[in-house]
Every structure is written in C-alpha cells, then in structure tokens.
Amino acid sequence: MPERAKTSAPMGWLLFTGVLAVAMQIPKSLPLALGGLLLLLGFFLVTDRGVLRSIGNPRFWIVGLLISGVSGLVLGKRHIDVYGLPLSVDGLETGLLIVVRAAIFISFLMALSRRMSADFLVRAFSRLGMPQLGAGFALAVKLLPRMLDIWTSGLREGQSGISDRILRMLAGAADLADEIARDTGAWMAPRRNAMPFVVTGPKGSGKSHFLLMLAERLQAEGLRAEGFIQPSVFEGEKRLGYDLLFLPEGRRRVLARAADAPGVSVRWRFDESVFEEARRHLENVTDRDTTLVDEIGVLERQGGGHWPALARVLPSRGGVWVLSIRRGLEETMVSRLGYVNARILRLPSDEAAREAFLLDILQSARSEREKRETPRPG
Amino acid sequence: MTRPVSPDPETGLPSISPAWVRATVFGALWGGLEVTLGAFLHALRLPLSGVWMAAAGIMILVSGLAVFPARGFLLRAGVVCMLLKLVSPGPALLVPMACILQEALVLELVAGGARPSAWRSALGGGVTTLSTLLQYIAAAWMIYGWDIIRIYYEVGRKILKWVNAPEDWLWWAIAAGIVLIFLIGLAAGALGFRLGVRVRRLREARHA
Numbered sequence: 001m002p003e004r005a006k007t008s009a010p011m012g013w014l015l016f017t018g019v020l021a022v023a024m025q026i027p028k029s030l031p032l033a034l035g036g037l038l039l040l041l042g043f044f045l046v047t048d049r050g051v052l053r054s055i056g057n058p059r060f061w062i063v064g065l066l067i068s069g070v071s072g073l074v075l076g077k078r079h080i081d082v083y084g085l086p087l088s089v090d091g092l093e094t095g096l097l098i099v100v101r102a103a104i105f106i107s108f109l110m111a112l113s114r115r116m117s118a119d120f121l122v123r124a125f126s127r128l129g130m131p132q133l134g135a136g137f138a139l140a141v142k143l144l145p146r147m148l149d150i151w152t153s154g155l156r157e158g159q160s161g162i163s164d165r166i167l168r169m170l171a172g173a174a175d176l177a178d179e180i181a182r183d184t185g186a187w188m189a190p191r192r193n194a195m196p197f198v199v200t201g202p203k204g205s206g207k208s209h210f211l212l213m214l215a216e217r218l219q220a221e222g223l224r225a226e227g228f229i230q231p232s233v234f235e236g237e238k239r240l241g242y243d244l245l246f247l248p249e250g251r252r253r254v255l256a257r258a259a260d261a262p263g264v265s266v267r268w269r270f271d272e273s274v275f276e277e278a279r280r281h282l283e284n285v286t287d288r289d290t291t292l293v294d295e296i297g298v299l300e301r302q303g304g305g306h307w308p309a310l311a312r313v314l315p316s317r318g319g320v321w322v323l324s325i326r327r328g329l330e331e332t333m334v335s336r337l338g339y340v341n342a343r344i345l346r347l348p349s350d351e352a353a354r355e356a357f358l359l360d361i362l363q364s365a366r367s368e369r370e371k372r373e374t375p376r377p378g
Numbered sequence: 379m380t381r382p383v384s385p386d387p388e389t390g391l392p393s394i395s396p397a398w399v400r401a402t403v404f405g406a407l408w409g410g411l412e413v414t415l416g417a418f419l420h421a422l423r424l425p426l427s428g429v430w431m432a433a434a435g436i437m438i439l440v441s442g443l444a445v446f447p448a449r450g451f452l453l454r455a456g457v458v459c460m461l462l463k464l465v466s467p468g469p470a471l472l473v474p475m476a477c478i479l480q481e482a483l484v485l486e487l488v489a490g491g492a493r494p495s496a497w498r499s500a501l502g503g504g505v506t507t508l509s510t511l512l513q514y515i516a517a518a519w520m521i522y523g524w525d526i527i528r529i530y531y532e533v534g535r536k537i538l539k540w541v542n543a544p545e546d547w548l549w550w551a552i553a554a555g556i557v558l559i560f561l562i563g564l565a566a567g568a569l570g571f572r573l574g575v576r577v578r579r580l581r582e583a584r585h586a
Contacts, residue, residue, distance in 0.1 A: 022520075067522075067529065074532035075525075095529075098522045105521045113472040118464050125457060135394040136454070137461045140406040144462060147410030163573075169407075170438070171577045174445045177403040181396040335465045336413065 014111055017043060021108035030093055033100040040104055044111065051110045055103060064099035071095030139180070144338045146176070149311035152303025196321040196339055197361050200330040201347030207324040208232070210347065211292050214322065214358055215247055218290055223365045224248060226285045227292040227322075228278055230255065244274050246281055247292060253277065270305075279309035290320040290365040296333050297326035310337060320364045401451050404442035405458030408435045412459065412478070429559055432481050432510050433566035435459070436503045439485060440567050443494045444574025445581070452490045456482015477513050484509045489567060496571050503567020504560040511559060 017040055044051040069092075072078075076090035122134040150169050199207050211229045218225040229245045241257035255275075256268040285291050299305035314321070314337055325333050327346075334342045345357040394402070411434055419427040435456075443451050460478040463471050489502025518526050534548045 067526070070533060071525075071529050074529060074536055094525050098525050098529075101523055102521045109472050116464065116471060116475075118461055121461060121464075130454070130457065132394055132398045133454075133457060133461075136398045136402040136405075136458050139394060139399070139402050140409065140458045140462055141465060143403065143406040144410060144413070144465070147406045148414060150407065151410050151414055166437075167573055167576055167580075170441050170445075170573055171580055173403050173407045173442070174577055174581065177400045177446070180403065181399045184394050184399065338465075 014108075014115060017108050017111065021105045028097065030097050030100065033097055033104070037100050037104050040107055044107060048111055048114065050114060051107050055107045055110065060103075060106070061099075064102065067098055068092055068095030071098065141338050143176075145311040145314055145336060147173075148336055149303070149308055153308065195341050195343055196323050196334070196337070197357070197364075198330050198334060198342045198344045199322065199324045199347060199357075200327050200344060202327045204232075205327070205347040207347060208294055210345075210354065210358075211294050211322065211324055212245075214361060215292060217358060217362060218365060219248065221362065221366070223362070223369060224289045225292060226281075226289040228281065228294060229292060230295040241268060242295070244278060246278075275305060275309070278306055279312070282309045282313045285313065285317060285319065290322065290361070290368070291317075292322045292324075294324045295326070296323055297329060301329055301332065301336075314338065318368075320361065320368050322361060397446075397448050397451070398454060400442065400446040400448070401454035402458050404438060404451075405455035406462065407442075408438045408455065408459040409462030411435070411438070412463065412474075416474075426559070426562075428477065428510050428513070429507050429562055432477075432507050433503070433562050435478070435481060436485060436506055436563060436566040437570035437573070439482070440489060440494070440499045440503065440570030441574035441577065443490070444499070444571050445578050447492050447494050449490060449492050450486065453482050453486040456485070473517060477510065480509060480513060481506050494571065494574075496568060499571035500564045500568040503570070504564035507563025507566070508556070508560050511556065 020036060020040065023036075041052065041055075069087075071094050072087040072089075072092035073085070074091065075094055076088035078086035078088045078091075080087050080089060118137055122137055125133045150172055199210050201207050208229050208231045212231070215225040215229065225247045227247050229247065230242050231245060233240045233243055239258070242255045244253045244255040245251070246253070253274045254271060256270045259267060259269040282291070282293075293306060293310065296306065296310070300307040300310070323333075323337075330342070330344060343357075343360065345353065347354075412431065415434070416427075416431050419431060424430075439452050439455050442455060456478055459482070460475045463475045463478065485502050485506045488505050489499045491498075515527075531548075534551070535545060538545060538547055
C-alpha cells in the first residue's frame with residue numbers, strides 16, 4: 001500500500017509501454033516478443049522495480065511453462081521426442097510466445113495498477129458526471145471497517161438460517177444509510193489523523209515493550225494515553241499467556257492463558273469478557289487522546305478479538321492512533337480499518353529508528369492537542 | 379431526491395446527497411465482501427470464483443435498489459465498490475476494478491431505474507454474470523492472444539477423445555456452461571430483489 005504511492009514510472013513512458021504491450025500481441029515472432037520483453041524489463045528496472053518483483057512470482061512462470069508444455073502436446077504435428085513424450089516444435093514455440101506476451105502485458109498492467117490513485121479516478125468520474133464521488137469514496141473508506149464487521153459477525157452468527165442473516169445484514173445497511181443521510185455532517189467530518197502509526201514485527205520483537213515506553217513518554221509530557229497494551233506473561237522461559245493492561249489507569253486483567261488441558265486443540269483460552277471490557281473502554285476514547293491498541297493479529301483478521309471494537313469505534317473517532325500489528329498482516333489490517341496509508345515502524349529495528357518514530361508520535365499527539373484546544377472562530 | 383452540491387468548507391469535498399449516501403453504503407457493503415470473501419475465493423483459485431462474486435454483488439446491489447429505488451443507484455454503488463479495491467492490498471488491481479465497473483454498468487443498463495421489478499432484476503443479474511464471460515475472453519485475448527483459445531479447444535477435444543465421447547459434446551458443454559452462468563446471475567438478481575422487498579416491508583412495518 002505505501003509502496004504504490006512511491007512509484008515513479010512517468011505517465012508518458014507508461015503509455016509507450018502500453019502501446020508496446022498491445023503491439024506485441026500481434027506479430028507471431030518469438031524473437032521479437034522476447035526483445036520486447038527485455039526492453040520492457042529494462043525500462044521497469046530503471047523506473048519502477050516493484051513491477052519486476054510482481055512479475056518474478058514463481059507461480060506465474062510455473063503456469064506459463066505448463067501452458068507451453070500442453071501447447072507442445074496438443075498443437076501442431078508432434079515430431080520430437082522428449083523423455084518418451086512426443087512433442088511439436090511449433091506447439092512449444094506457440095506456448096512460449098503466449099508466456100512471453102503474457103509477461104509483457106501483465107508487467108504493463110502491474111505498472112498501471114501501481115500508478116492508479118483514488119484522486120485520479122475521482123477526477124475522471126467527476127468529469128463524467130459524478131461530482132459527488134469524492135465524498136462518496138471518503139465515506140466508503142470510513143465505512144469499510146463497519147461493513148467488514150457486518151459481514152464477519154453476520155456470517156459467524158449461527159442462531160438463524162443464512163437467508164435471515166443476509167436479510168438482517170441488508171436491513172442493517174439500509175438503516176445505516178438512513179442514519180448517515182440524517183446527519184451527513186457528523187459522518188463526513190474529516191478524521192483528524194488520517195494516517196495511523198503502526199508498529200509491526202514478529203512475536204517477541206518488542207511491540208508491546210515499545211507501546212509501554214510510548215505510554216510512559218506520553219504521560220510524562222502530560223498527554224493522555226488511552227487504549228490497552230497486551231503484555232505476555234512468562235514463567236521463566238515459558239509463555240503462560242497474555243494480560244490486558246488498560247491505559248491510563250494501569251488496570252490489569254487476565255486475557256488468555258495456555259489451554260494445556262488434554263484434548264483441547266486451541267493454544268490459548270481467551271476470556272471473552274475482557275474483549276468486551278476492551279470494547280467498552282475504546283468507546284470512551286475521545287478525539288483528544290492518543291490511543292494505543294496492542295496485538296492486532298490473526299484473531300482480528302478473522303473478525304474476532306479486538307476487531308469488533310475497532311470496527312465500531314475507529315470510523316467515527318479522530319485523535320492519534322498507534323496500532324501494534326503482527327508482521328505480515330499490517331497492510332491487510334490497515335486497509336480493513338479504513339486507512340489508505342500508515343506510518344510504519346518495523347521491529348526489530350535500531351535504536352535511532354525507534355526513537356525517531358516515537359518522537360514523531362509525540363509531535364502528532366502535541367499538535368492534535370493544540371488543534372483541539374484552540375477555540376474555533378465564530 | 380438529491381440536494382444541491384456545495385463544497386464542505388473543512389474537507390473541500392462536495393456535501394453528499396442522500397442518493398449518494400445510500401449508493402455508497404451498498405457499494406461499501408459489496409466492497410467489504412470483495413475484501414473478505416473475494417480475497418479468500420481468489421486465494422483458493424476456485425472455478426467460477428469471478429461469477430460467484432459477481433452474483434453476490436448483484437444480490438447486494440439489487441436488494442439496495444429495491445429498498446431505495448433511484449436511477450443511477452447501481453452504477454454509483456459499483457463505482458464506489460471499484461474505488462474501494464484501491465485500498466485493499468495486492469499489486470494487481472486494474473483487472474478486478476475494470477470487472478466491477480463493467481458489471482455495475484451492465485446491471486444499471488438492464489435492471490436499473492426508479493421502478494425496479496422482479497423480472498428486470500433477474501434478467502439484469504443473468505446478463506451481468508454472462509458479461510463476466512466476455513471479461514474472461516477479453517482478458518485472455520489481451521494477455522495471452524488467441525492461441526490460448528486454440529489450446530483450450532484442443533485440450534477439450536483430446537479429453538473427449540480419451541473418454542470416447544463425440545466431438546459435438548464440447549459445444550454442448552460450452553452451451554451448458556453459458557446457461558449455468560446465466561442462471562446463477564438470474565437467481566442472484568431474483569433473490570436480491572426478493573430480499574430487498576422484504577427489507578422494505580420490514581422498514582415500512584417499523585415506521586407504521
């Protein structure tokens with residue numbers, strides 16, 4: 001997601017590659033197509049290496065080679081023998097040509113996808129008679145967590161039939177539309193901190209430790225830190241489970257303990273009432289606070305854990321948000337929470353990077369407080 | 379009924395009309411499904427996953443239209459859903475975005491309008507899912523060229539030969555596939571309209 005914003009292939013050159021990609025579909029010449037592919041790869045090597053990473057996906061090449069093999073088997077007259085398998089040279093050549101042309105076209109599409117921005121599309125559709133699309137898109141991004149919650153909680157609920165569940169989801173969406181239409185001002189108010197701070201890393205990389213340090217620094221500066229941190233509980237080297245530390249009061253609750261009982265397949269036994277308590281706690285967060293939410297992971301991606309709380313609270317709250325997300329899930333979870341971008345610290349990292357990130361958060365928290373405390377004219 | 383558009387002094391965005399709010403909510407509902415179920419089906423590489431996702435989108439949009447009938451509702455919701463793809467992770471966005479836009483456009487042309495009906499919703503659903511076939515063919519031509527169609531055809535012929543079936547069966551299988559895809563969309567459109575009418579009645583009963 002942040003990578004998309006950094007792409008730099010100039011639009012004119014991109015148009016040229018598009019023409020080249022389409023032109024390469026016409027001649028049936030393998031050397032010409034290979035030359036075109038090399039030209040394009042050279043171009044992306046200079047302008048946008050992210051495209052090369054995408055085209056380097058092994059699955060694409062495995063499928064491509066499979067197509068070439070099948071093509072050698074089914075097309076043309078088979079007159080060569082490869083390990084006892086009769087193959088056609090014409091067929092193999094056709095198959096290879098397909099793969100090379102596909103590589104050309106897919107790399108062009110990748111480059112174009114990476115250039116595509118919401119602003120560009122909103123402007124284009126506005127010219128086509130949809131001037132309110134920009135506002136609609138801003139609203140839709142805000143609503144996305146809520147919608148994901150409607151789907152995940154609606155499909156999980158096992159009490160009634162699927163048709164009744166879908167009916168309730170649709171009725172819920174219609175009610176939400178009425179609610180927003182009644183008070184568009186409140187729903188369209190800008191989210192003060194449109195980019196959350198995200199701390200990511202593998203288990204044990206120090207995410208919770210970083211948040212604890214941040215909470216102390218915020219409090220030392222007289223800034224209010226809200227939310228919760230999820231420290232691990234150890235007995236010697238063995239991880240016993242997780243607690244939930246509520247901020248700012250420092251109240252500690254047992255969230256999960258190892259499910260050691262025989263026959264139990266899950267690793268942790270969670271206390272659902274603590275998730276509920278966390279949800280109520282998040283609902284009291286104000287726009288003036290800096291809110292810390294620790295350990296957004298697999299459970300949240302599946303719609304459980306702290307997800308329902310975040311989905312309900314985040315779309316309508318401003319302030320500074322600092323989220324700790326398990327490594328590999330940061331991109332998915334940031335988009336699901338309705339953010340287009342995020343400032344990310346990847347742990348483990350050196351001391352200087354951690355300190356710079358921390359100072360950045362403190363600066364945002366200070367300016368947020370100033371904004372809130374400055375009386376508006378009129 | 380839409381309100382005049384005036385820019386919001388704080389955001390610079392045009393203030394949003396109720397018609398856009400309704401379409402946005404249903405577009406976001408479809409977008410939410412694309413992000414969750416769509417990504418899951420795509421990862422599983424299930425056959426016809428595009429058709430199933432299109433059917434789900436049709437059902438959501440048609441039900442929304444039955445609750446809030448308005449010309450342009452389906453297209454607006456589709457454009458919002460398409461834009462939401464931009465905030466979902468993954469490098470290749472252009473093709474799914476184009477598919478969503480095309481589906482919304484076809485659905486609006488056939489089933490859209492201020493007076494939705496069961497038969498137009500069903501027909502719109504059928505035509506829309508059928509149009510996903512055109513997407514497959516257009517994408518195959520653009521990416522692989524016509525030779526890929528020759529390979530598919532030859533593989534089909536060889537399979538029929540191995541099972542000692544007549545060659546005509548290939549065309550019957552293709553025709554059956556087309557009918558199946560049309561029927562999936564037809565059912566989605568009809569079901570969406572039925573659910574939308576039920577939601578409308580529930581709301582009317584609540585307000586009575």
